[in-house]
Amino acid sequence: MRPLPAWRTTSAQGPRTVNADAVATSGGVVALADGVGDSADAARAALAAVTAAARVPSAAGPVAALSAAHAALPPEGDCVLVVAQPYSGGYHIGWVGDVRAYAWDGVALWQLTRDHTLAQYFRDHGGQVLPRMEHLVTTSIRTAAATHYGLTTTGAATLLLTTDGVHKILTHELMTDILRTATDPAAALVAAAVSEGTKDNTTAVMLSRAPAPALPTTPLPIAA
Numbered sequence: 288m289r290p291l292p293a294w295r296t297t298s299a300q301g302p303r304t305v306n307a308d309a310v311a312t313s314g315g316v317v318a319l320a321d322g323v324g325d326s327a328d329a330a331r332a333a334l335a336a337v338t339a340a341a342r343v344p345s346a347a348g349p350v351a352a353l354s355a356a357h358a359a360l361p362p363e364g365d366c367v368l369v370v371a372q373p374y375s376g377g378y379h380i381g382w383v384g385d386v387r388a389y390a391w392d393g394v395a396l397w398q399l400t401r402d403h404t405l406a407q408y409f410r411d412h413g414g415q416v417l418p419r420m421e422h423l424v425t426t427s428i429r430t431a432a433a434t435h436y437g438l439t440t441t442g443a444a445t446l447l448l449t450t451d452g453v454h455k456i457l458t459h460e461l462m463t464d465i466l467r468t469a470t471d472p473a474a475a476l477v478a479a480a481v482s483e484g485t486k487d488n489t490t491a492v493m494l495s496r497a498p499a500p501a502l503p504t505t506p507l508p509i510a511a
Contacts (some may be wrong), residue, residue: 292317292470294494297474301452301489307366308450308490311337317494318352318461320368321386324428332364336428349381353436355374355507356428364431369400369448374437375495377442378458382434383426389462390394390443391493396463399446403431421455445495447477450491456480457486 292315300306307322307329318340322329339359343352353492360366367384380388385402403426426435447466453476454462461474469475473491480489 288309292494294473294492295473296490296492297454298488298490299477301485303479303486303488306488307333308452309333309337309366310339310486310490310492311341312343314344315373315496316341316343316352316367316370318356318370318427319386319448319449319450319490319492320356320366321384321452321488321490323365323367323424328361328362328364329366330364332360332428333366333368333439335359335361335364336368340368340370343372345374345379348372349379349420349438350433350436352465353381353383353428353432357431359379360429365427367403367424367426368428369493371448373448377444379440380446382437383428383431384424385422385455387449387451387454388441389442389447389449391441391445391447391466393445394467396447396459396466397443398459400437400442403435403437422451428457433450445493447472447476448492449478450488450490452485453477453480453488453491455487456483456485456489495497 318337320333322333336356340352340356369382369386372379388399390397476491
């Protein structure tokens with residue numbers, strides 16, 4: 288049996304009333320959610336969603352994991368979420384909203400997900416982007432249909448998952464520098480975001496597995 292991915296996470300509440308970020312793992316699957324809003328309902332929604340998503344076996348795929356998260360939401364509260372499912376050649380990834388997954392090879396950092404935000408929509412369509420648009424998500428676990436889930440795959444052995452309290456306050460270049468030098472990258476990213484004055488909950492997850500021999504794979508299409 289292949290060893291499960293090793294993972295490490297750090298989270299900070301920041302200036303918010305509650306920490307509505309949540310992380311769960313089961314059988315090598317890792318899910319990270321960011322509750323929508325600053326409330327106990329948002330925190331409960333995020334925890335319920337990641338717990339359900341992480342329990343879906345990798346073989347079922349990320350659509351099943353995100354659908355399980357949707358079904359598990361309590362009556363109040365909502366969240367955005369990314370789930371990483373290991374397979375023989377890397378990871379399958381599914382997401383809604385503006386949580387992110389990156390691939391890391393020890394030198395370079397590649398963003399694998401594409402934000403479901405009003406800002407990204409306007410960029411894609413040649414419109415003017417206002418700062419507030421960066422924080423307005425166009426999909427969430429409660430509202431997104433399965434046809435609007437973001438889906439991709441990667442052969443990378445190491446992933447970084449972040450909530451927007453990290454990647455919307457730190458530049459891509461600074462995140463890369465931190466990963467190159469830190470002994471605990473998740474903790475270092477969160478500490479840097481807090482130092483830079485993030486006004487949000489801030490969570491980072493690093494996960495990695497032993498590389499496997501290359502196998503023919505068919506990339507999943509990006510749905511949104």
